[in-house]
Amino acid sequence: xxxxxxxxxxxxxxxxxxxxxxxxxxxxxxxxxxxxxxxxxxxxxxxxxxxxxxxxxxxxxxxxxxxxxxxxxxxxxxxxxxxxxxxxxxxxxxxxxxxxxxxxxxxxxxxxxxxxxxxxxxxx
Numbered sequence: 001x002x003x004x005x006x007x008x009x010x011x012x013x014x015x016x017x018x019x020x021x022x023x024x025x026x027x028x029x030x031x032x033x034x035x036x037x038x039x040x041x042x043x044x045x046x047x048x049x050x051x052x053x054x055x056x057x058x059x060x061x062x063x064x065x066x067x068x069x070x071x072x073x074x075x076x077x078x079x080x081x082x083x084x085x086x087x088x089x090x091x092x093x094x095x096x097x098x099x100x101x102x103x104x105x106x107x108x109x110x111x112x113x114x115x116x117x118x119x120x121x122x123x124x
Contacts, residue, residue, distance in 0.1 A: 002047035002122045003027035004115060007037040007063070008081065009055040013104065017050070017111070024112050026119070034058030038066060046075040048118045050102070053082040061090045064097055073097050077118050 004026055008014050011032065018028045029045065031037040033055055053060035060080060067073050079100040080091070087101050099118060102111065 001026065001119050003029060003045070004047055004119075005029045005031060005037065005040055005045050005049045006081075007031045007034065007049065007055075007060070008052040009033055010052075013052075020108050020112065021115060024116075026115060034060065034063040034066075037063055038070075038072070041067065041070075041072040041076070047077075048115065048122060049076055049078045050081040050115075051078055053080055053084060053088060061088070061094070064094050068094075068097060077122055079114075079118060 004021060006014060006017050006028055009032055014030045014032065018030055021028050029040055031040055035058055037049070037051070051060045051063060060082070064078060078098045079102060080088070080098055081102045081104065083104045085103060091098060091101065100114065102114060
C-alpha cells in the first residue's frame with residue numbers, strides 16, 4: 001500500500017490524522033507547510049497527498065501549481081483537505097490533478113474509508 005503525505009499547518013490535525021491512519025495500517029508522512037510538502041516530493045514521495053488549502057506562505061493551490069510545473073503530480077494523487085465548507089472555485093482549474101475534497105472537521109471512519117479508496121486506486 002502506498003503511503004500518505006499529510007500537509008497541514010495545524011499540529012493538532014497532523015497528530016490526530018496521523019494517529020487515525022496509522023492505527024489502520026497506513027504509513028503517514030507529515031509536512032507542516034507547502035514548502036515542506038515539496039521537499040518530500042523532491043525526495044521521491046509517491047502516494048496520496050492530503051493537502052490543506054489555507055496555509056501561510058504557500059497555500060495548497062500554490063503547491064498544486066508547483067507540483068504541475070515540476071512534474072510532481074506523476075505517481076501521486078492529490079486530495080484537498082480543508083476547513084472550507086464547500087469546494088473552492090479554484091478546484092475547477094486543477095480538477096484533472098485533484099481527485100477529491102475532504103472538509104474539516106471530518107468523520108474519522110469516513111476519512112479512513114476515503115483514504116483506503118484512493119490508495120486502492122493508486123495500487124492499480
